[in-house]
Amino acid sequence: MGAMPEATRPAAVPRSFATAQVQAGFVSGVAENTAVPSIHQSNGFEFASLSEARDLFALRKDGNIYSRAANPTVLVFERRVAELEGGIGAAGVASGQAAVAVALLALAKQGEHIVAARQLYGGTVDLLQDTFADWGIEVTFVDQDDVAAWEAAVRPTTRALFAESISNPIAQVLDLGAVAAVARRAGVPLVIDNTVATPYLQRAKDFGADIVVHSATKFLGGHGTSLGGVVVDLGTFDFTAEPERWPQLTQTYPRVPDGSLVERFGATASPYIALVKTKYVHDLGPSLSAFNAFQLLQGLETLDLRMQRHSASALAVAEFLTTHPAVARVHHPGLASSPWHANAQTYLPDGASSVFAFDLHATGDAEADFRLVEDVISRLQVVRLVANIGDARSLVAHPASMTHSHMSPAQLAEAHISPTTVRLSIGLEDPRDIVDDLRRALDGAAVAPSDDAERQLAESSSR
Ligand SMILES: *Cc1c(COP(=O)(O)O)cnc(C)c1O
Numbered sequence: 001m002g003a004m005p006e007a008t009r010p011a012a013v014p015r016s017f018a019t020a021q022v023q024a025g026f027v028s029g030v031a032e033n034t035a036v037p038s039i040h041q042s043n044g045f046e047f048a049s050l051s052e053a054r055d056l057f058a059l060r061k062d063g064n065i066y067s068r069a070a071n072p073t074v075l076v077f078e079r080r081v082a083e084l085e086g087g088i089g090a091a092g093v094a095s096g097q098a099a100v101a102v103a104l105l106a107l108a109k110q111g112e113h114i115v116a117a118r119q120l121y122g123g124t125v126d127l128l129q130d131t132f133a134d135w136g137i138e139v140t141f142v143d144q145d146d147v148a149a150w151e152a153a154v155r156p157t158t159r160a161l162f163a164e165s166i167s168n169p170i171a172q173v174l175d176l177g178a179v180a181a182v183a184r185r186a187g188v189p190l191v192i193d194n195t196v197a198t199p200y201l202q203r204a205k206d207f208g209a210d211i212v213v214h215s216a217t218k219f220l221g222g223h224g225t226s227l228g229g230v231v232v233d234l235g236t237f238d239f240t241a242e243p244e245r246w247p248q249l250t251q252t253y254p255r256v257p258d259g260s261l262v263e264r265f266g267a268t269a270s271p272y273i274a275l276v277k278t279k280y281v282h283d284l285g286p287s288l289s290a291f292n293a294f295q296l297l298q299g300l301e302t303l304d305l306r307m308q309r310h311s312a313s314a315l316a317v318a319e320f321l322t323t324h325p326a327v328a329r330v331h332h333p334g335l336a337s338s339p340w341h342a343n344a345q346t347y348l349p350d351g352a353s354s355v356f357a358f359d360l361h362a363t364g365d366a367e368a369d370f371r372l373v374e375d376v377i378s379r380l381q382v383v384r385l386v387a388n389i390g391d392a393r394s395l396v397a398h399p400a401s402m403t404h405s406h407m408s409p410a411q412l413a414e415a416h417i418s419p420t421t422v423r424l425s426i427g428l429e430d431p432r433d434i435v436d437d438l439r440r441a442l443d444g445a446a447v448a449p450s451d452d453a454e455r456q457l458a459e460s461s462s463r
Contacts, residue, residue, distance in 0.1 A: 025079030088235035089270030096215020098286035099229030180208025218390025311351025
């Protein structure tokens, strides 16, 4: 049983984003007078008396029991992200994968249904179409741009709509307002994975999202050092409007005395986050460690500065790539040529983050295409071959052989991923060095297809 989940404490004075990302959630001088949050590396917490222990276990008193359920360093992280997203409460967890899992499990159980975008992070696709299927939770995947398909997929048993605000590798920007309208008509919450956008570039709440999840591993932490995830309740969805749909929140909850979670927490905190913590994190155990929460807090303090640099550098790199003869296409929503440019202008006015892709000219031969991409990647010296995004370092990946390698050719085509699609996550280095690095690599490799063609010609004529 966990300590009571808490609402974010409102600041004494209104806080702007930049102030909140540095200060929210931390009150100095409470336990000790450190100026920054401490790493509370303790599994358990000592009770003053057995009576106090009894009150804590009954969630009648607010405090720490055991770090799987609640930890003071993790609590600072939760309050800070909740404030940045404009939410009423958050649950920090061990990874983005855990955040997606517990966020959706708290909404949909066996026999119920989720409508999800087809354009999702690969691990999320695995979770929804494989593991959730094993558990009898049905998922319908729709093209995220097809509002009619979202609408048509809704059933009486639907309990959530799920999508990413910016999907990778090709940076499709969701028409969040349109999907939120479908969710409202369906009477279910819209859950948004806001990993790539971050609350600095997009507050999903402003466009109708109800719950936000993050892989904090990526831009929130920002330095490629720590796995983490977070679920934020934006406080916009009314679970009491149709209480029979949400018995887990509106009916007696045996783990907490004094009635349902809505009765217990509805006035002061998030009943939904209470369920996530006291049931799913408690039972399955994907807790965020104090050390990782500390690292993620360090990252959050510079989120606005980093996202400005990430976004500006990525757009500069994308613009350069459109000029290179070895490049067939650049998928960046900041470019006027992108099908998602209008959505980016509506939803991402301050920048489109730094994860995007480009295609090299394909040869039509799978092995030759792979060699071409390998040749370009092997020439890169600043941009590193790493399966991660949202790092201070610039990273490159080849979706067809790495992150999306288990997808069928049809699924790849639907996701606009070609055999020569190259994904970039632009870091914080000097953008001129990143552009020069890509130019060198592409210049060097530009001769490769004709070399291959000549070799093939020589081979066939010698046969
Ligand atoms: C990486 C990622 C995840 C999974 O996060 P982990 O921290 O790796 O578990 C989920 N969603 C998106 C959009 C991601 O990029």
